[in-house]
Amino acid sequence: MTDAARATVIVPAHNESAVIERCLATLLAGALPGEFQVVVVSNGSHDATAALARSFTSHPVEVVELPAPSKIAALRAGLARARTGVRVVVDADVLLGTSALRELVSALAAAEPNPRAGSPQLAVDTFASSPLVRAYYRTWTRLPYVRTGMIGSGVFAVNLAGASRLSTLPDILNDDEWVRRSFPPPERITTLATFTMTAPRTLRALISRNARAHLGNRELNSKNPGNGNTIGDLIKAVRSREVTPTDALAYFAVVALSRTLARWRLATGRARQWSTDHTSRT
Template sequence: MGAVGEPVVSVVIAAHDEEAVIARCLRSLTSGAKPGELDIIVVANACSDRTAQIARAERARVVETPIAGKAHALSLGDAECRTFPRLYLDADVDLDVTSLRRMLTAIDRGALACSPVPQYDLQGVSGVAARFHRVFDRLLAGRRGLSGTGAYMLSKEGHGRVFPLPEVISDDGYVHRSFSASERRSVEDARSVVRPARTVGAVIRRRARVRLGNRELERLGRKADEPALGMGQLMTLVRQRQIGVLDALCFLIVLLADKVVARGRRMRGTDAAWSADRSSR
């Protein structure tokens, strides 16, 4: 994995007003890391808080830009990277160095892209929102990809397929759809701690962005290579008693609501507007 003192992986973290979580993210990543093992760049984009100062205090390299937007921030950080592979990490997600090294192993074994398995932290999440997240987690079991995990890693070859990254709503969805199932890997023994939307309203808004992001990817020619989730899978979980009827009902209500919200945003012409969910901070 390289000599001591040489970075073995570059890490890019796009951060917009993340002073509440950026130190936790960086400490989780660097605890137990060897000196110089990680080349970490935090891109503080359009921040009005102390994100940049806190990241510097945690010994990350910091790039500041007045332009808000995750894709733009990731591209700025990518230009500062010193090595390959490269990890792109959300500022509100915790990934420890052990999981990072397991992802490196997957890249070393030939994966062009890989991600950890998300572990949802449901502390402070409302009852209906928690039911939605649990059902969604069960539905995705066995078919996880690079999106929704808060972290993905690219080999040098994989990076060449994705960058320069276009201005898209869903960067992780774009990355996921840039690789076939045989080229990407979900690393089962790597974990990212993801803090999902805490309220029903926040879940609906976030899911509407996902829906709009997927439509955008379709327009860009990045089509999904796996079938969409359907009622059949949901009813199977109910019959197997992995989820309850009330769980399934809450899940369906949220899906219906996010579809309505997404349609409204398209009609208003705000479907491509950049935004960040603050409820999980």
């Protein structure tokens, strides 16, 4: 790996042996030698995550091992090793292809010297999900939070001018949303290419994932309020026939149950409980 790499790609990974090879293979399938500096940060893993990342031979991969599970610590460790202007963070369970990565890197580099954060457009794979989970995502992807620009949900990137803002990355649950809120809308870039997030298979897994996200947003709202979807947005989507009443009801039920679980976790001291969705990693 040389310092001429176009971008540093950081992959935080906690017990991701089921998907780390898939993530790297998709990311680097068309990469040129030395095109990207790739850093996999295995944090608190007790499986083969680090070994599998080291055994990836088609492109050099740096592997850092941290003793404790902490995505924020993993991000800090990866960012500290970045040798290029553009920093890209990719969750181990999402699929980001080489061409989409290049497009994202080029867009952010072209924006210098202005600080910018960006991500490709989100695609959600619900093929193996239950009907209720599919209904939730059919609704969620048609609401303003997803439709109005950079969303993250597994991929975000910053250029050199924006990288300094990550130096203050706090100990938070929702790092993607923290980055999004750190860059106002004029400083966000959404490229035309897509990355794929695999949806949970079961309703239980979806509620658990969303409860953690809700707690993360609640934590952020106390310091830096943001705009999420509202009941008004949901009603508008139904009236415009972008969302069916049945799907809207399923979405509303999932949100209500997720918030109930979040309140229970908060009341019982489990607010920072790790909520890895294993159903989407099979």
